[in-house]
Structures are given as C-alpha cells and as structure tokens.
Amino acid sequence: MHDSQIPHEAVVISRTQESRSIFSIGLQFTDEELNKQYRFQPGQFNMLYVFGIGEVPISIVSDPQGSDEFIHTIRTVGRVTQILEQLQPGDRLGIRGPFGRGWPLQTLQHRDILVVTGGLGCAPSVSIINYIMLRREQFGRLAIVQGVKHSEDLIWHDHYQQWMQQPDTQVLLAADVATHGWPWHIGLVTELLPQVELDISQAATMLCGPEMMMHATAQMLLESKAKADQIWLSMERNMQCAVGLCGHCQFGPDFVCRDGPVFNYADVQHRLSRRGL
Numbered sequence: 001m002h003d004s005q006i007p008h009e010a011v012v013i014s015r016t017q018e019s020r021s022i023f024s025i026g027l028q029f030t031d032e033e034l035n036k037q038y039r040f041q042p043g044q045f046n047m048l049y050v051f052g053i054g055e056v057p058i059s060i061v062s063d064p065q066g067s068d069e070f071i072h073t074i075r076t077v078g079r080v081t082q083i084l085e086q087l088q089p090g091d092r093l094g095i096r097g098p099f100g101r102g103w104p105l106q107t108l109q110h111r112d113i114l115v116v117t118g119g120l121g122c123a124p125s126v127s128i129i130n131y132i133m134l135r136r137e138q139f140g141r142l143a144i145v146q147g148v149k150h151s152e153d154l155i156w157h158d159h160y161q162q163w164m165q166q167p168d169t170q171v172l173l174a175a176d177v178a179t180h181g182w183p184w185h186i187g188l189v190t191e192l193l194p195q196v197e198l199d200i201s202q203a204a205t206m207l208c209g210p211e212m213m214m215h216a217t218a219q220m221l222l223e224s225k226a227k228a229d230q231i232w233l234s235m236e237r238n239m240q241c242a243v244g245l246c247g248h249c250q251f252g253p254d255f256v257c258r259d260g261p262v263f264n265y266a267d268v269q270h271r272l273s274r275r276g277l
C-alpha cells in the first residue's frame with residue numbers, strides 16, 4: 001500500500017449477517033491498481049475508517065490468495081462498528097493496511113496444528129483455518145477447539161459442519177451456557193483440551209480470544225508438554241495510528257499494531273497475567 005497513514009477508498013461488494021450482532025463485509029478498493037497490489041497475511045488487520053466518524057482495527061478473514069474482495073467479520077460493539085453494521089453493497093469507506101505481523105503459517109508446513117478460540121474473538125482464527133483448508137496437503141492434522149459464552153453466540157455453523165467432514169480434522173465445540181439441544185460440550189473451552197487427538201507436545205498451537213482464556217489454555221498446554229515457543233496468540237488493544245507511533249496499543253516493550261497482533265507465547269507469557277500491561 002502506498003502510504004500507511006492515508007485511508008484509501010473501498011466499496012462494499014457483499015454483506016452477510018452472521019448472527020444478531022456479527023456481520024461480514026467483502027470489500028474492494030475503488031482504485032483498480034491498488035486492488036492488484038494489495039497483499040496480506042492471515043492474522044494481519046486493516047484500519048476501517050467510516051468517514052467523519054472514526055477508525056477501527058479489524059482482522060482480515062479471507063484467504064490471501066482468494067477472490068478479488070477481502071473480507072472482514074465484525075461484531076457491533078460501539079460508535080464505529082454500529083455505523084459499519086449499516087453499510088450495504090455499494091457504500092464506501094476508507095481502508096489503511098494491512099498492518100502487523102500475522103500467523104507464521106508459512107513456517108509450519110507439515111506440522112500438526114491446534115487452533116483454540118474463545119468467545120467471539122474467532123475472526124483471526126478463521127483466517128488460519130481457511131488458509132490450511134485451501135492448502136490441506138501442506139499441513140499435518142488439524143484440531144479446531146472453539147468455545148463460546150452462550151450456544152447462541154456460535155456463528156458459522158455451516159463452516160464447523162463442513163470442517164468436521166474433512167480428513168485429518170477434529171472439531172470440538174463448547175458453550176459455557178447452552179440452550180436445549182446443543183449437541184456439544186457445556187463448560188469451558190479448556191475442558192475440551194484432553195479430547196484433542198493430536199500430540200500436543202509436537203503440535204504448533206494458535207490461540208485467539210480473551211487474554212485470560214489464552215493464558216489459561218497455554219498453561220494447560222505446557223502441562224501437556226507443549227513448548228512455549230510453539231504457541232502463538234493474537235492480542236487486541238485499542239489502536240489509533242496502527243504503525244507504532246502513538247503508543248495507544250502499548251503492551252510492555254511492544255506495540256500490538258507493529259510487533260503483533262500475533263505474538264509468540266514464549267515472548268509474552270510473563271506479561272499476559274499482569275494487570276495494566
């Protein structure tokens with residue numbers, strides 16, 4: 001991208017309502033040349049700018065070599081996301097990005113991969129799963145472990161059903177609270193880890209979700225002989241510049257926008273459980 005500080009105009013190509021408060025939008029730049037040049041890695045994010053309202057960091061969930069449009073899945077929480085929710089095909093917004101360091105998938109070929117996701121923070125992990133599914137022969141076995149607070153929070157039911165049918169793929173789902181008929185585990189996502197069929201001590205693990213959940217999961221994995229430097233996690237912080245200048249996303253000595261959002265657990269484990277960092 002030409003200038004990381006200037007938003008470039010993009011147009012909404014497609015829109016999907018995933019659940020009551022989550023939607024996806026597919027975008028394209030209005031500048032043809034920019035569309036051709038635009039490249040990103042799974043786990044990177046864009047800054048989405050609603051003209052006159054504000055800007056928010058949002059992960060890119062589509063495949064880097066997928067179609068012409070890039071896709072964002074967004075939960076409506078406040079000022080900017082409420083306006084983004086109203087956008088329809090043909091509407092325009094500004095995009096800066098891609099930013100940050102993504103998942104190290106290119107270095108993990110032929111490895112077994114464990115993906116553990118908690119809460120609604122599933123968007124960055126979907127980019128991992130999509131990436132592996134489209135390059136299945138390049139990876140070993142895949143275990144997907146997803147936990148949600150309430151069974152009604154689970155989106156992408158079709159995706160999970162589809163992933164369950166794939167060879168060498170295990171999908172485990174949990175909800176802290178479930179409505180009648182929820183066929184999967186009721187309880188915490190960490191309670192599913194003993195059911196994972198991979199050799200956790202040899203697998204590469206990627207975590208996504210609330211910090212406490214990621215920390216608790218990593219601790220359990222270490223007890224199962226996982227190596228700290230074979231665990232990665234995606235962090236969230238409020239952001240403004242997205243290029244390591246303003247300090248809004250400070251995380252100890254790092255800036256989440258520039259040095260993350262994906263970090264190696266070995267580098268950050270002592271910071272994760274400390275309040276205020």
Ligand SMILES: Cc1cc2nc3c(=O)[nH]c(=O)nc-3n(C[C@H](O)[C@H](O)[C@H](O)COP(=O)(O)OP(=O)(O)OC[C@H]3O[C@@H](n4cnc5c(N)ncnc54)[C@H](O)[C@@H]3O)c2cc1C
Binds near residue numbers: 057077079236237
């Ligand atoms: C690298 C990165 C990737 C992200 N990817 C996604 C994604 O794919 N999909 C998605 O729905 N959201 C994602 N987020 C979170 C998203 O950026 C926030 O939900 C958004 O900024 C809220 O803006 P708002 O103006 O709608 O809400 P506001 O009115 O700003 O805030 C509403 C509430 O959310 C809190 N909040 C705002 N930003 C954050 C944040 N970054 N982390 C934690 N709490 C926050 C505020 O403190 C407030 O309580 C990501 C954040 C980061 C840092």
Ligand code: FES
Binds near residue numbers: 238247257
């Ligand atoms: S958002 Fe400004 S330093 Fe990260």
